[in-house]
Amino acid sequence: MTSDQRFGLQRHVRLTQPLALDGGAVLPAVEIAYETYGALNADASNAILICHALTMDQHVASKHPITGKPGWWEQMVGSGRPIDTDRYFVICANVLGSCMGSSGPASIDPATGAPYAMAFPVITIRDMVRAQAMLLDHLGIARLMAVVGGSMGGMQALSWPATYPERVASAVVIASTARHSAQNIAFHEVGRQAVMADPNWRGGAYYGHTPPTAGLAVARMAAHITYLSEAGLTEKFGRKLQERDTKTFGFDADFQVESYLRHQGISFTDRFDANAYLYITRAMDYFDLAEEHGGRLADAFKGNATRFCLISFDTDWLYPTAESRSIVHALNAAGAAASFVELKSPFGHDAFLLDVPEMNRVIDGFLRAVETPSPLKGRGL
Amino acid sequence: MTSDQRFGLQRHVRLTQPLALDGGAVLPAVEIAYETYGALNADASNAILICHALTMDQHVASKHPITGKPGWWEQMVGSGRPIDTDRYFVICANVLGSCMGSSGPASIDPATGAPYAMAFPVITIRDMVRAQAMLLDHLGIARLMAVVGGSMGGMQALSWPATYPERVASAVVIASTARHSAQNIAFHEVGRQAVMADPNWRGGAYYGHTPPTAGLAVARMAAHITYLSEAGLTEKFGRKLQERDTKTFGFDADFQVESYLRHQGISFTDRFDANAYLYITRAMDYFDLAEEHGGRLADAFKGNATRFCLISFDTDWLYPTAESRSIVHALNAAGAAASFVELKSPFGHDAFLLDVPEMNRVIDGFLRAVETPSPLKGRGL
Known part of the structure; x- marks a missing residue:
């Protein structure tokens, strides 16, 4: 040794x-x-x-x-x-x-x-x-x-x-x-469909091209909600707004929970392969x-x-x-x-x-x- | 009258x-x-x-x-x-x-x-x-x-x-x-991001072009899971496979719950406008x-x-x-x-x-x- x-x-x-x-x-x-x-x-x-x-x-x-x-x-x-x-x-x-x-x-x-x-x-x-x-x-x-x-x-x-x-x-x-x-499978299927809906997925043949990061980020966001409890989300974020005090009446991330989720989705794509996500979720569903x-x-x-x-x-x-x-x-x-x-x-x-x-x-x-x-x-x- | x-x-x-x-x-x-x-x-x-x-x-x-x-x-x-x-x-x-x-x-x-x-x-x-x-x-x-x-x-x-x-x-x-x-907002944000991640969304200016049906279908699938109970999904689908008896070891919809969700997503896009989905979910989150x-x-x-x-x-x-x-x-x-x-x-x-x-x-x-x-x-x- x-x-x-x-x-x-x-x-x-x-x-x-x-x-x-x-x-x-x-x-x-x-x-x-x-x-x-x-x-x-x-x-x-x-x-x-x-x-x-x-x-x-x-x-x-x-x-x-x-x-x-x-x-x-x-x-x-x-x-x-x-x-x-x-x-x-x-x-x-x-x-x-x-x-x-x-x-x-x-x-x-x-x-x-x-x-x-x-x-x-x-x-x-x-x-x-x-x-x-x-x-x-x-x-x-x-x-x-x-x-x-x-x-x-x-x-x-x-x-x-x-x-x-x-x-x-x-x-x-x-x-x-x-x-x-069934609910576990359903959430995974949403994630897989999000990846596959991304045109950059190219039927999985994206290596050497731009990977399907947008779809993979959405998949991660959906999955991430299931990893947290409703009470935990409420305790951590509630309805707290971002640094600004008022709603923007727009589609930017107004609520802290929105920007948190977006960050979770995007940062995940730096470290994970979209096809691997498909294969491993499939193994879990089976x-x-x-x-x-x-x-x-x-x-x-x-x-x-x-x-x-x-x-x-x-x-x-x-x-x-x-x-x-x-x-x-x-x-x-x-x-x-x-x-x-x-x-x-x-x-x-x-x-x-x-x-x-x-x-x-x-x-x-x-x-x-x-x-x-x-x-x-x-x-x- | x-x-x-x-x-x-x-x-x-x-x-x-x-x-x-x-x-x-x-x-x-x-x-x-x-x-x-x-x-x-x-x-x-x-x-x-x-x-x-x-x-x-x-x-x-x-x-x-x-x-x-x-x-x-x-x-x-x-x-x-x-x-x-x-x-x-x-x-x-x-x-x-x-x-x-x-x-x-x-x-x-x-x-x-x-x-x-x-x-x-x-x-x-x-x-x-x-x-x-x-x-x-x-x-x-x-x-x-x-x-x-x-x-x-x-x-x-x-x-x-x-x-x-x-x-x-x-x-x-x-x-x-x-x-x-926070959890309600989080699920809606996943749906909005799924729509916005679809290149056909074009920043919302898709009228007269192909609409972002793939993104909207994913949004609907994620939302649809929240409308059903875990027990209800288990009762209705459990782990039941499609008509064939065995797993395909592929990415087609093997489980009934998968094909059900896919159908819910796709059929929704025939009757609903993606931008309207963004606006109404935003109103609910606010x-x-x-x-x-x-x-x-x-x-x-x-x-x-x-x-x-x-x-x-x-x-x-x-x-x-x-x-x-x-x-x-x-x-x-x-x-x-x-x-x-x-x-x-x-x-x-x-x-x-x-x-x-x-x-x-x-x-x-x-x-x-x-x-x-x-x-x-x-x-x-």
């Missing part, structure tokens, strides 16, 4: 083993961009995989190379943090289909020498997990101490034990769901873990020795607490070990990305319990 | 009295397209004004001239219906700023001889009400027996007694609010009845003799019950007569447009009570 592995390093690997996808296509090679933090111990038993959400990336605890901003979960991952890089070897990989270095629609199609664009095969959450498993093979990690993720990361954290029950000791699933609802297991969610976890920790937020209306609760019911029905807590936060779905001390305590405690075999178990009882 | 006034007739009037708007501009003349149903009685005491929602129109109980569909509220308005055209003289006018015959951005600017487009002045809900009052003057109606509206129609129904307390005996406010919240009255909602109704009937729906998350309740609190504080009921419906905000027997009963009973002076009052007590 060299010292440079203690910090984010924009690691990248090209795995030449073909990857058979749920949709039937085969990727002949998979590129994975990832970051690691901390050191793998001698028996490779302290590895934690963090799975990121829709528009996040591998820079969980290191500076983003484009925006220069800190890692997206630095209050959770780092020295002395709940996911403590002094004790754990933390891996975070850019998901398959994304645009931060892993294979996705902006990658070069070896068959043509040009970007795949819409010729990239449609992928699933399980395909993302399969690619992560190949990365772990490459890193020499047979079994994860934990897989942890929020939102789409939580879908992967759920899919991991269902796909590789022997390879994961515990799973932390935050503000997530076992299947996308996600239905029960369907992959004969229609019964409990069957996804039958005989599973993984320990689960579920966390939801009371103001999250994208993946409300009821979704986490139904996962816990399925885990209980499957006889799996599951703990569950609904946390209070005014910030809606976005809460999992914020500094929520109670969430930190729950995850810290859960990981310590997983890490330390219980004394009873140690005595062979 | 000629017999043809008993049916919708695509009536239209050009009022040459100038209209001073909240934004400071003056419209030299106002065109109003309206429909009437039933007959005005001898003392003109049986007039009911129905105010329509964002994308609705004056065809409340008569065939829409473009779509050929029945009126948008035929289960509520008609012979023997709660708003009974055998007993009441019902008026419904296309709101100022819209595109079904009343003055709006698609109207000809007399100063240039070309459509106003974005030169049309920004209007408010109160401006819409002022234009309706001018129409009533034209029709010889000094005082309304009732003003009735849902959603944006409810905003007008609230604004009516606040603006013309002497001219309205009662107000029925359904699934509405006294001010647009709506804050308390702000118009020194910041205290109760002051909007101080000393008001109007009788109010408030109705909300339990699954409406666009204008949730809490909004109606805060209006009732303000009415109570102002000493105004107010009844309030929250109705159960799985259909979210859209419920007010559907056949909800309980809503019909509430409105029927309220109007009969308003129509018939109480015996005690009749005896001068």
